[in-house]
Amino acid sequence: MQLVGKVALITGGSRGLGRADALALAAAGADVVITDILLESGQDSGVAQKYGPLAQFFQSSRVVYAEQTAEEIRQMGRRALALQMDVTDRQQVAEVFARVKSEMGSIDILVNNAATLDHVAQIEQQNDDFWERDLRVNLTGAYNCCKAVWPYMKEQKWGRIINMASVAGTMGGFGQSSYSTTKAGILGLTKSLALEGARHNITVNAIVPGVIATEAFQMTSPQMRERMIARTAFKRAGEPEDIASAVVFLASDGAKYITGIELYVAGGLNLFTF
Ligand SMILES: NC(=O)c1ccc[n+]([C@@H]2O[C@H](COP(=O)([O-])OP(=O)(O)OC[C@H]3O[C@@H](n4cnc5c(N)ncnc54)[C@H](O)[C@@H]3O)[C@@H](O)[C@H]2O)c1
Numbered sequence: 001m002q003l004v005g006k007v008a009l010i011t012g013g014s015r016g017l018g019r020a021d022a023l024a025l026a027a028a029g030a031d032v033v034i035t036d037i038l039l040e041s042g043q044d045s046g047v048a049q050k051y052g053p054l055a056q057f058f059q060s061s062r063v064v065y066a067e068q069t070a071e072e073i074r075q076m077g078r079r080a081l082a083l084q085m086d087v088t089d090r091q092q093v094a095e096v097f098a099r100v101k102s103e104m105g106s107i108d109i110l111v112n113n114a115a116t117l118d119h120v121a122q123i124e125q126q127n128d129d130f131w132e133r134d135l136r137v138n139l140t141g142a143y144n145c146c147k148a149v150w151p152y153m154k155e156q157k158w159g160r161i162i163n164m165a166s167v168a169g170t171m172g173g174f175g176q177s178s179y180s181t182t183k184a185g186i187l188g189l190t191k192s193l194a195l196e197g198a199r200h201n202i203t204v205n206a207i208v209p210g211v212i213a214t215e216a217f218q219m220t221s222p223q224m225r226e227r228m229i230a231r232t233a234f235k236r237a238g239e240p241e242d243i244a245s246a247v248v249f250l251a252s253d254g255a256k257y258i259t260g261i262e263l264y265v266a267g268g269l270n271l272f273t274f
Contacts, residue, residue: 212239
């Protein structure tokens with residue numbers, strides 16, 4: 001229970017890695033705020049429309065667990081909120097962060113997890129609108145949240161920012177020019193803010209997942225999944241909990257001298273193999 005008394009805010013927490021992070025942070029003692037464009041009780045169907053096929057599919061098939069996860073966390077004896085927040089909407093981000101600060105008392109841990117994963121096309125077929133969307137959500141969205149949380153963390157002289165990158169950002173990805181560009185950008189943001197944050201006792205680190213068996217990963221074709229898994233040293237996909245335990249570690253006091261790193265949780269996918 002090393003995170004008792006800390007408040008964590010997770011973006012894109014309605015399923016997948018964000019949900020696993022929320023549960024693991026709560027199990028380590030933190031109070032947790034889950035934010036996402038999608039909530040079970042969300043009325044706004046336009047939001048999924050705006051964000052493309054993956055959001056529409058998961059909304060219509062009800063793979064949205066933000067409020068359920070918050071309830072699970074309350075059952076664990078911790079405080080929890082599930083709030084609708086689009087990371088691209090600066091006004092909304094500012095309002096949500098102010099509300100969390102006032103209702104929960106602080107924001108100590110920020111996990112920038114929200115992303116779009118459904119734009120796969122070679123350069124000539126890259127969709128310009130999706131290129132812009134990917135930059136807006138994956139990169140500018142993380143920037144918006146870092147900027148919004150900074151004054152709170154600076155004032156309390158304690159903060160942990162954990163950004164979700166990807167092996168696509170360090171290695172590139174065939175057909176993933178927009179996605180990999182945003183994830184490479186996340187690493188630049190992480191390292192610059194790590195330098196700026198040190199004097200305020202704010203650490204900023206990136207996790208670099210490989211292939212992790214989330215609902216979104218299961219949406220790729222079986223052939224593509226097999227090819228990706230074959231590239232790992234373990235010859236299997238990781239579990240969301242593998243990422244969540246790295247998040248808990250980076251948020252803990254045990255990681256207080258670690259900042260600006262790219263922590264691979266990739267099962268050796270990034271290693272040379274033959
Ligand atoms: N699963 C993997 O194998 C893998 C590998 C490498 C990196 N990652 C990264 O890990 C993170 C989570 O991946 P996942 O597999 O759980 O994907 P996912 O699609 O299930 O989760 C992304 C979440 O972000 C939310 N979201 C999308 N646009 C948003 C916006 N504008 N504002 C707020 N929320 C928004 C979605 O609703 C969703 O809940 C992402 O950053 C992804 O790039 C995942």
